[in-house]
Amino acid sequence: MKTMANAQATGHVMRCVHCGKVQETADRMFHCTQCSELLEVVYPERADAPREFGLRLREIWEERRGSPLPENSSGVWRFRELLPRVERQHIVTMSEGNTPLIPLKKAARALRLPHLLVKHQGMNPTGSFKDTGISVAISIAKAEGFSWVCCASTGNTSASVAAYAACAEIKSFVLLPAGQVSAGKLAQALEYGAHVLQLRTDFDGCLKVLHDVVRKFPAYLLNSLNPYRLEGQKTVAFEVMEQMNWTLPDHVIVPGGNLANGSALGKGFMELRELGLITSLPKISIIQAAGANPLVRTMRENGGTQLVRVNAETRATAIRIGNPASWRKAVSVLNNTGGMCEEVSENEIAQAKAELGSEGIGCEPASAATLAGLKKLAGAGFVRPSETVILVLTGHMLKDVDYMKQAPGQSLIGPMEADGDSVIRTLEQIYAQH
Ligand SMILES: *Cc1c(COP(=O)(O)O)cnc(C)c1O
Numbered sequence: 001m002k003t004m005a006n007a008q009a010t011g012h013v014m015r016c017v018h019c020g021k022v023q024e025t026a027d028r029m030f031h032c033t034q035c036s037e038l039l040e041v042v043y044p045e046r047a048d049a050p051r052e053f054g055l056r057l058r059e060i061w062e063e064r065r066g067s068p069l070p071e072n073s074s075g076v077w078r079f080r081e082l083l084p085r086v087e088r089q090h091i092v093t094m095s096e097g098n099t100p101l102i103p104l105k106k107a108a109r110a111l112r113l114p115h116l117l118v119k120h121q122g123m124n125p126t127g128s129f130k131d132t133g134i135s136v137a138i139s140i141a142k143a144e145g146f147s148w149v150c151c152a153s154t155g156n157t158s159a160s161v162a163a164y165a166a167c168a169e170i171k172s173f174v175l176l177p178a179g180q181v182s183a184g185k186l187a188q189a190l191e192y193g194a195h196v197l198q199l200r201t202d203f204d205g206c207l208k209v210l211h212d213v214v215r216k217f218p219a220y221l222l223n224s225l226n227p228y229r230l231e232g233q234k235t236v237a238f239e240v241m242e243q244m245n246w247t248l249p250d251h252v253i254v255p256g257g258n259l260a261n262g263s264a265l266g267k268g269f270m271e272l273r274e275l276g277l278i279t280s281l282p283k284i285s286i287i288q289a290a291g292a293n294p295l296v297r298t299m300r301e302n303g304g305t306q307l308v309r310v311n312a313e314t315r316a317t318a319i320r321i322g323n324p325a326s327w328r329k330a331v332s333v334l335n336n337t338g339g340m341c342e343e344v345s346e347n348e349i350a351q352a353k354a355e356l357g358s359e360g361i362g363c364e365p366a367s368a369a370t371l372a373g374l375k376k377l378a379g380a381g382f383v384r385p386s387e388t389v390i391l392v393l394t395g396h397m398l399k400d401v402d403y404m405k406q407a408p409g410q411s412l413i414g415p416m417e418a419d420g421d422s423v424i425r426t427l428e429q430i431y432a433q434h
Pocket residue numbers: 128129130156157224255256257258259260261262318319364366367394395396
């Protein structure tokens with residue numbers, strides 16, 4: 001079995017998020033050898049990193065913008081001083097990251113929150129934030145010489161794994177819950193040439209099966225148990241701070257499924273604070289669908305000490321997860337940043353998605369949970385009108401167009417006769433309503 005090179009060469013070690021044991025190598029399931037909990041990547045050389053180093057990094061990152069080199073134009077690898085060291089020829093990148101930060105208008109007025117923005121991670125190469133994490137993790141797989149990679153997925157991870165594996169010329173297989181993945185995501189995985197195995201179970205079941213499979217087959221696991229995924233995903237915090245001109249937002253709100261994304265976001269901000277580039281942390285809040293709310297229940301029922309598993313059910317399929325792997329990491333982020341964990345109903349998600357759409361911003365249902373959650377947090381007074389709020393939109397609207405068939409507020413007319421008079425009559429009626 002392949003293991004990591006030593007910490008000196010790679011600049012990092014792995015530390016258990018539960019018992020704290022530090023290890024230089026990990027097995028293919030990325031479990032702590034002592035207590036089998038998840039690992040996180042830490043950088044011992046940076047322990048006494050001074051503020052001067054931080055300020056120098058800001059300049060270096062700035063200079064790289066606009067550079068044509070792939071490792072500089074990537075919104076992930078541009079920040080490589082804060083990533084595991086990977087040799088240039090092993091970096092697998094498709095210019096991921098570099099996503100827009102867009103101010104909301106209607107929602108800002110309606111909620112009386114003038115400083116409300118969305119960070120649209122759906123603008124990544126395969127249409128979700130997964131690309132930022134997969135870019136790093138698959139680069140490690142390449143450096144370690146793997147010829148196969150794999151994942152279990154609700155859809156977006158499989159699309160990303162398939163694309164990045166193709167880019168890296170590595171073979172891939174993905175396990176999907178049969179009948180539960182949107183046509184768009186499935187089409188992506190197939191188009192990019194992954195071997196797609198549909199299993200008669202849900203996501204949690206697929207992940208369990210994958211555990212058995214990787215013990216027998218030499219394939220590199222790209223689920224978010226893999227701590228390198230989070231290293232790529234944390235760079236969204238760096239991008240946001242650059243785009244905010246280093247003014248700290250008060251709140252950042254993300255949807256929560258397997259809970260890696262919220263964890264990565266928190267890690268990114270915490271590393272910036274360690275480097276003195278920011279002096280405090282935004283409150284990071286995590287929103288779940290009411291039908292897939294294990295973190296909400298875990299916080300409510302035992303204060304985050306013991307995971308409460310649920311049978312997940314929601315039309316926001318990207319967060320349809322009942323047994324989230326990164327729950328401990330997410331609990332730390334909530335505790336360290338003072339964020340909240342909230343749940344929203346299917347109707348609230350659909351409504352929020354339609355509202356975003358009505359200002360020209362499309363996203364996946366899971367992403368819209370952030371706006372639905374914000375409404376609750378603002379209603380409860382946790383988010384105040386003077387505060388700056390960033391919603392992380394995790395996936396592209398075109399990922400799941402079937403969802404829209406039942407959406408509120410749409411105006412689809414016809415089929416009707418193809419003559420000017422009928423169209424004009426119809427338009428007269430429409431104009432009269434406005
Ligand atoms: C994966 C995904 C999520 C959930 O992220 P986790 O890291 O699993 O919490 C949310 N939205 C979209 C669009 C996703 O693809």
